[in-house]
Amino acid sequence: MLTFVSDLFFHIGRYYTLMMRAFSKPEKGYVFRKRIFEEIEKLGISSLPIVLIISVFMGAVITIQAAFGFESPWIPIYAVGMTTRDSVILEFAPTLVSLILAGKVGSSIASEIGTMRVSEQIDALEIMGVNSSAHLIFPKIIASVLINPFLIVISMFAGIMGGWAFGSLTNVVTSYEYMYGVQFDFRTYNVIYALIKTVVFAFIISSVPAYHGYYTKGGALEVGKSSTSAVVYSSLLILIFNFILTQLLLA
Amino acid sequence: MITVQNISKLFGQKEVLSNISMVAEQGKTTLVIGGSGHGKTVLMRCIIGLEEVGSGAIFYNERNFSEMKLPQRKEIRKEMGVLFQGAALFDSLSVEENVGFPLSMFTTLSEEEKHERVNFCLKRVNLENVNKLFPSELSGGMKKRVGIARAIVMSPKYLFCDEPNSGLDPITSLVIDDLIKEITLEYNITTIVNTHDMNSVMNIGDRVVFIYKGQKWWEGTSKNILHAENKEVQEFVGTAKMLKELRK
Numbered sequence: 311m312l313t314f315v316s317d318l319f320f321h322i323g324r325y326y327t328l329m330m331r332a333f334s335k336p337e338k339g340y341v342f343r344k345r346i347f348e349e350i351e352k353l354g355i356s357s358l359p360i361v362l363i364i365s366v367f368m369g370a371v372i373t374i375q376a377a378f379g380f381e382s383p384w385i386p387i388y389a390v391g392m393t394t395r396d397s398v399i400l401e402f403a404p405t406l407v408s409l410i411l412a413g414k415v416g417s418s419i420a421s422e423i424g425t426m427r428v429s430e431q432i433d434a435l436e437i438m439g440v441n442s443s444a445h446l447i448f449p450k451i452i453a454s455v456l457i458n459p460f461l462i463v464i465s466m467f468a469g470i471m472g473g474w475a476f477g478s479l480t481n482v483v484t485s486y487e488y489m490y491g492v493q494f495d496f497r498t499y500n501v502i503y504a505l506i507k508t509v510v511f512a513f514i515i516s517s518v519p520a521y522h523g524y525y526t527k528g529g530a531l532e533v534g535k536s537s538t539s540a541v542v543y544s545s546l547l548i549l550i551f552n553f554i555l556t557q558l559l560l561a
Numbered sequence: 562m563i564t565v566q567n568i569s570k571l572f573g574q575k576e577v578l579s580n581i582s583m584v585a586e587q588g589k590t591t592l593v594i595g596g597s598g599h600g601k602t603v604l605m606r607c608i609i610g611l612e613e614v615g616s617g618a619i620f621y622n623e624r625n626f627s628e629m630k631l632p633q634r635k636e637i638r639k640e641m642g643v644l645f646q647g648a649a650l651f652d653s654l655s656v657e658e659n660v661g662f663p664l665s666m667f668t669t670l671s672e673e674e675k676h677e678r679v680n681f682c683l684k685r686v687n688l689e690n691v692n693k694l695f696p697s698e699l700s701g702g703m704k705k706r707v708g709i710a711r712a713i714v715m716s717p718k719y720l721f722c723d724e725p726n727s728g729l730d731p732i733t734s735l736v737i738d739d740l741i742k743e744i745t746l747e748y749n750i751t752t753i754v755n756t757h758d759m760n761s762v763m764n765i766g767d768r769v770v771f772i773y774k775g776q777k778w779w780e781g782t783s784k785n786i787l788h789a790e791n792k793e794v795q796e797f798v799g800t801a802k803m804l805k806e807l808r809k
Contacts (some may be wrong), residue, residue, distance in 0.1 A: 333605075336668050337667070338666050338667075341665055341666060425652070426651075426652075429647055429649060430645040430646070430647060430649040431649050431650075431651055431652070433611055433643075433645065434643065434645060434649040434651075435651065436611065436638075436655065437609055437611070437638055437643045437668075438638065438639070438642055438662070438663050438666065439635040439636070439638040439639045439666075439667065467579055
């Protein structure tokens with residue numbers, strides 16, 4: 311138990327120190343901007359297809375499950391659209407998609423930086439006088455925090471549209487009733503709450519795997535281990551912060 | 562000139578370097594030789610500041626590098642060129658971007674000037690028409706040459722090469738050795754090379770330091786290493802048997 315606690319504090323301290331180094335003034339403004347755009351493409355745009363596919367099917371399943379559960383004559387059928395909307399906006403788009411991104415983007419960040427560490431590329435940066443953490447990690451965090459809210463908004467839209475398309479196709483709800491339910495009692499704050507969560511999750515998805523990759527020691531096997539632990543820890547942190555933020559923002 | 566004064570280094574309880582002193586002179590190539598796992602790479606990493614020394618000091622032309630803070634070290638590091646064991650080229654960048662990387666980070670040269678300088682350095686290491694290739698498309702010898710081009714692109718005062726011949730065939734090794742020797746003389750820089758290749762010792766070593774179990778076991782020139790009395794040096798050089806035969 312004592313070892314676990316001391317290890318925990320060791321990692322928190324080292325993570326904090328790394329972040330302090332990463333959030334320092336970039337060496338060259340235009341190189342930094344170029345890196346941000348590269349990372350936006352790599353971490354965000356390339357994730358769009360998987361986000362779309364997951365969201366459409368997620369919306370479809372929520373709609374069918376809601377319709378299955380709302381067979382009572384006391385519950386209006388448009389509640390299916392309302393339930394899908396709220397489930398997608400409040401939880402499925404920000405949390406589930408962030409968990410998927412933690413797997414896809416997180417493992418990619420950890421293995422990229424980990425490989426750079428074991429093949430001495432990070433040492434090469436340091437020797438040139440470049441702050442390696444600021445050069446490698448800072449643009450990834452900025453890119454994630456900027457692009458993930460867009461991905462999540464797209465995911466919300468795709469999820470709701472997926473529910474509408476599959477709900478209509480399978481005749482569990484009419485197109486009119488679904489859309490009426492989607493618009494009924496819409497609260498903008500729910501979207502704001504989801505976007506706040508997304509930004510926090512984006513920071514976790516980029517910084518935690520970067521930390522695991524940056525301190526990789528050894529060879530290919532250790533890069534694989536770093537990648538795995540990066541996904542596990544960032545997923546865990548997303549779930550913990552999901553609870554904390556929900557408690558703070560909705561309770 | 563680089564002066565190493567009584568440096569020691571511990572990894573946990575294990576002493577990997579013990580009281581090592583040496584001097585690397587300007588315009589000369591100093592070779593650090595020794596078997597695998599005897600501390601050559603750790604010594605080089607200490608000299609370039611990638612590892613902190615436990616005790617002792619390292620001077621770059623009278624400037625005490627080991628006592629400097631990171632911002633001051635960064636300034637000295639801009640005077641260094643390092644060829645890592647695996648060349649350490651950035652996988653995501655092309656050859657031209659790799660070589661031009663330090664120019665992009667630390668100079669205000671225009672794209673055209675950078676292109677010219679990169680081409681000059683690539684030509685200097687006998688590489689042409691490889692600008693657009695990526696490291697994964699290069700052979701081991703080409704990677705090392707690109708690594709050397711990147712190391713000299715900022716006209717360094719100090720050049721460090723960690724096992725420049727590892728994984729290369731004898732002919733390519735000779736090409737790399739000659740290149741290091743020529744660049745050292747041409748730009749009058751201080752060069753330190755880690756190696757366990759005796760061909761390199763005989764070809765390019767102005768001064769040779771033999772490391773054994775983390776200690777400096779022997780120091781001399783490449784000419785007199787063949788006549789060294791030290792048993793470990795003789796075994797390493799492979800001359801022990803030959804000398805015995807001669808003495809008979």
